[in-house]
Amino acid sequence: NFLLTQPHSVSESPGKTVTISCTRNNGSIASNYVQWSQQRPGSAPTTLIYEDNERPSEVPRRFSGSIDPSSNSASLTITGLKTEDDADYYCQSFDDDNREVLGGGTKLTVL
Amino acid sequence: EVHLVESGGGSVKPGESLSLSCFASGFTFADTWMSWFRQVPGKGLEWVGRIKSKDNGGTADYAAPVKGRFTISRDDSKNTLYLQMDSLKAADSALYYCATVAGIATWGQGTLVTVSS
Numbered sequence: 001n002f003l004l005t006q007p008h009s010v011s012e013s014p015g016k017t018v019t020i021s022c023t024r025n026n027g028s029i030a031s032n033y034v035q036w037s038q039q040r041p042g043s044a045p046t047t048l049i050y051e052d053n054e055r056p057s058e059v060p061r062r063f064s065g066s067i068d069p070s071s072n073s074a075s076l077t078i079t080g081l082k083t084e085d086d087a088d089y090y091c092q093s094f095d096d097d098n099r100e101v102l103g104g105g106t107k108l109t110v111l
Numbered sequence: 112e113v114h115l116v117e118s119g120g121g122s123v124k125p126g127e128s129l130s131l132s133c134f135a136s137g138f139t140f141a142d143t144w145m146s147w148f149r150q151v152p153g154k155g156l157e158w159v160g161r162i163k164s165k166d167n168g169g170t171a172d173y174a175a176p177v178k179g180r181f182t183i184s185r186d187d188s189k190n191t192l193y194l195q196m197d198s199l200k201a202a203d204s205a206l207y208y209c210a211t212v213a214g215i216a217t218w219g220q221g222t223l224v225t226v227s228s
Contacts, residue, residue: 033213035216037216037218039156044208044218044219044220044221045156045208045210045218046217046218047215047216047217050213050214050215050216051214056215088155090155090156092158094213097172098144098161098163098172098212099158099161099172099174100146100158100161100212101158102148102155102156102157102158104155105155105156
């Protein structure tokens with residue numbers, strides 16, 4: 001199996017851009033789709049990005065996802081940061097048996 | 112609109128059992144693989160297990176900490192997913208979420224399980 005490693009926390013100012021990484025420790029990041037979810041305090045997670053870089057229609061274009069095989073990582077980029085983006089962000093993928101693998105989560109502070 | 116509602120949470124003693132349900136609406140439940148996740152308040156999400164659709168065999172897989180103690184099942188006629196939890200431990204105390212798998216995943220709001228003597 002494999003692990004997905006995210007930074008524990010990141011912080012940035014409103015209006016700026018932040019990128020959260022998700023690094024796979026073995027096997028190719030491109031082997032299985034990566035999705036990103038957002039969890040605001042006191043709420044259930046919601047999907048921001050699915051299938052590496054697809055965005056549900058209700059998710060603002062400020063959120064984008066990508067994968068980089070050279071670093072074996074996926075990234076979530078948020079532009080034009082707003083205070084409402086203050087939340088926990090999780091990457092997840094699937095192993096070859098379609099079992100879910102979750103990153104440890106990244107706490108984004110917008111200050 | 113996809114909607115998931117968990118129920119069945121509560122407070123039990125170590126070694127006891129509890130059964131959670133997740134009622135689904137707004138999509139074709141029978142065609143959808145489903146997962147359970149859990150989250151200790153203030154901590155990260157943890158995958159508990161997943162059940163495939165019956166067309167894909169209907170089998171379930173589990174995370175190592177719960178394998179052999181938890182059982183995931185589904186009743187497609189009732190649009191309901193279940194999580195049977197046996198031999199519960201204090202470490203199983205968490206908010207339990209059901210979620211659709213793949214594509215645009217959707218989570219329910221969760222049901223709280225507390226295991227304490």
